[in-house]
Amino acid sequence: MSRNPAFPPSASDFLLASKRCEITVLRQLLQMGQLVGRISQLIHVLQRERGTVNIYLCSHGGLFGERLAARTRDVEQAELAVQRQLAQLDANAASLAGASRLFSSIACALHNLTTLPTLRRQIQLQQLAQPDAMHTFNEIIRSLLALVFEAADACVDPAIARRLIAMFSFMQGKELAGQERAIGAAGFAAQQFSVEAHRQLLQLIDGQERCFQSFSEFADPLSLAQWQRMQQQDDREFERLRRIACTQTRPGDGNDTSLRWFDITTARIDLMKQIEDRLEEALMTGCRAALSAASDALTQDAGGLQSRLQPQADGYTVFIAASQGEPMLSDGINPRLGRSMVEMIRQQSQRLQALSQELAATRATLQERGEIERAKGLLIQHRGMTEDGAHQLLRKMAMDQNKRLIDIARAMLAVADILPGK
Secondary structure, three states, X not given: OOOOOOOXXXXXXXXXXXXXXXXHHHHXXXXXXXXXXXXXXXXXXXXXXXXXXXXXXXXXXXXXHXXXXXXXXXXHHXXXXXXXXXXXXXXXXXXXXXXXXXXXXXXXXXXXXOOHHHHXXXXXXXXXXXXXXXXXXXXXXXXXXXXXHHHHHHOOOHHHHHHHHHHHHHHHHHHHHHHXXXXXXXXXXXXXXXXXXXXXXXXXXXXXHHHHHHHXXXXXXXXXXHHHHHHOOXXXXXXXXXXXXXXXXXXXXXXXXXXXXXXXXXXXXXXXXXXXXXXXXXXXXXXXXXXXXXXXXXXXXXXXXHOOEEEOOOOOEEEOOOOOOOOOOOOOOOHHHHHHHHHHHHHHHHHHXXXXXXXXXXXXXXXXXXXXXXXXXXXXXXXXXXXXXXXXXXXXXXHHOOOOHHHHHHHHHXXXXXXXXX
């Protein structure tokens, strides 16, 4: 803490230190917002590469082979932007709440990204089956989304936390839409949908609805309005093809339908990316506004205190009266200044308390979601289930036992340590 060297330390020293700490955290949150924006773009181009790969593999190299190199370049550029943002974050984010988990998620995401070159060589040579390639892409994207989740969990400003939750929820829904595009493209290209593919598509549709409902609860008005406008657009062709993919075993006319499906779903996901960009803009605007307000408050309070302080030759500082002839307290503080200091401390304490209560309510929602995700992870690990399959099982258990989904998840986590390894 940088303060006047007077001893004993004064209340004003620590009041200003409190505000400086707020500014430090808000600057870190601004960096986190920038990182989330870079990750959003990386996930978007990875989703597009995954869809292209699915059609390429399922058509046995007959379709989209010429697009693979361009998709690779897009991902590499977006990955470089993320790496540059991480290089800045590493030196400055150690004091963020939950920094240890955040950095662990970053390590996992970076490790998963290193598997891409080998994956692409296998795809180019058609040495990898489409389900295996898609699984690898899914895991890479999952680790990047987990990073966004940890960023939201580490946030200490309730308004910014709400915007991060809205963006995370929307990104997760968009990822499920990307998986639907990829599975549909593969099925149409192969001219066959299995019973398992039908089940996966229905689960993905259900998962999107859950994610977008969560987004709607936390989104800013402009982003929510943009999403509602998108929902009102004419998408009869998309719904028609979606019904075919979910219900028919052999859709027929594979190549033409596959390309049509890919184009329609890509246009839909690109519209989602525009909303995602709007969410990023709202997030960054909120970060900058909070930082500006905190900086202005610090300047104002520091200026007000400085005008009442007078440095002495011996290095000490004393309060001076606002006007000649005003009485002084026994410790040399003018009564009006003492009342002013008490009021400033009271206002800062009340404001921090209100922020703490609001953040606690926001984090309760995020914590429940995190516990459900960890319970799903246990099912994936120990029973070899898909993410959507794990969610369906948790929901069925909740319905069968007449309990909340979070209660089932917590019960499962309580016995996690005694579960056998897979």
